[in-house]
Amino acid sequence: MGKETYMKSKEAAAYIGVCFRTLQTYIAAGLIPCTKPAGRWLFKKRDLDAFLNNDNR
Numbered sequence: 525m526g527k528e529t530y531m532k533s534k535e536a537a538a539y540i541g542v543c544f545r546t547l548q549t550y551i552a553a554g555l556i557p558c559t560k561p562a563g564r565w566l567f568k569k570r571d572l573d574a575f576l577n578n579d580n581r
Contacts, residue, residue: 529569536567540576550575 531539536556537547550556557571 530566531569531572533565533567536565536572539569540572 533547534544536558537544540547542550547556551558551565556567556575558565558567560566
């Protein structure tokens with residue numbers, strides 16, 4: 525299996541086409557899985573793709 529691709533918050537927001545604050549709302553609502561190692565939110569690209577494919581916006 526290949527290496528997992530991660531994005532930072534602003535990259536993830538741009539990738540799914542929303543502003544940073546909207547991304548924060550999605551995180552708080554549990555709509556997008558993420559992790560926060562060392563104080564920085566990280567998002568798996570495959571989780572963002574799944575979010576876009578489900579059209580949860």
